[in-house]
Amino acid sequence: DAGITQSPRYKITETGRQVTLMCHQTWSHSYMFWYRQDLGHGLRLIYYSAAADITDKGEVPDGYVVSRSKTENFPLTLESATRSQTSVYFCATEYSRSGRDTQYFGPGTRLTVL
Amino acid sequence: ILNVEQSPQSLHVQEGDSTNFTCSFPSSNFYALHWYRWETAKSPEALFVMTLNGDEKKKGRISATLNTKEGYSYLYIKGSQPEDSATYLCAYSYSSASKIIFGSGTRLSIRP
Numbered sequence: 102d103a104g105i106t107q108s109p110r111y112k113i114t115e116t117g118r119q120v121t122l123m124c125h126q127t128w129s130h131s132y133m134f135w136y137r138q139d140l141g142h143g144l145r146l147i148y149y150s151a152a153a154d155i156t157d158k159g160e161v162p163d164g165y166v167v168s169r170s171k172t173e174n175f176p177l178t179l180e181s182a183t184r185s186q187t188s189v190y191f192c193a194t195e196y197s198r199s200g201r202d203t204q205y206f207g208p209g210t211r212l213t214v215l
Numbered sequence: 216i217l218n219v220e221q222s223p224q225s226l227h228v229q230e231g232d233s234t235n236f237t238c239s240f241p242s243s244n245f246y247a248l249h250w251y252r253w254e255t256a257k258s259p260e261a262l263f264v265m266t267l268n269g270d271e272k273k274k275g276r277i278s279a280t281l282n283t284k285e286g287y288s289y290l291y292i293k294g295s296q297p298e299d300s301a302t303y304l305c306a307y308s309y310s311s312a313s314k315i316i317f318g319s320g321t322r323l324s325i326r327p
Contacts, residue, residue, distance in 0.1 A: 136317075141319055142319055143304060143317045143318055143319035143320045144259070144304070144317040145317075146314055149314065159314065191258060191259075201246070201247040201264055201266055201308075201311075202264075203249070203261040203264060204249075204259075204261070204306075204315070205261075206258035206259045206260070207258060208257070208258050209258055
């Protein structure tokens with residue numbers, strides 16, 4: 102059982118390019134989240150999704166686009182990458198949005214924007 | 216703006232010593248407090264979910280307490296081992312519908 106997978110695991114791109122990070126889960130959890138890891142900030146929420154076709158902004162959504170056409174996939178697109186988007190990106194899932202459920206994290210994607 | 220603060224930011228402890236660190240959150244609205252353990256080059260893994268004032272949770276040598284009236288939680292590690300080296304994140308939610316808000320973590324290093 103793969104759980105949560107993210108691809109690619111490592112990506113180097115150039116400023117201005119479009120980049121898509123993929124997240125796939127095998128658990129059929131309703132909620133999916135994208136976080137970025139920033140020094141001094143821990144994990145910051147970019148976007149989240151309650152179900153297929155339902156998405157909402159988190160703390161730092163600017164410059165990112167998400168979609169969720171299927172429950173199991175939640176891609177994150179950087180429309181025009183900037184150096185400030187160099188970070189490690191984590192996808193997470195949650196069975197339901199009770200506020201008391203555990204979030205399960207993917208292995209992360211390390212993105213470098215040159 | 217809801218703030219979740221963790222202290223200290225980093226901590227170096229001798230193997231075998233016990234240690235503890237703090238997570239502070241708004242006491243005015245509380246729903247749940249989560250602790251996660253995050254090893255370098257891995258993804259965060261859940262340790263505890265705490266919901267009631269006075270809650271105490273334990274997992275092996277790691278335990279946590281919760282004070283919702285004053286807005287803090289302590290994480291304790293007894294007899295630290297090298298494998299305890301990690302960043303410990305706390306996360307707070309204020310309602311059943313709210314997103315959880317992460318602190319910036321306490322980075323723990325155990326000296327052999």
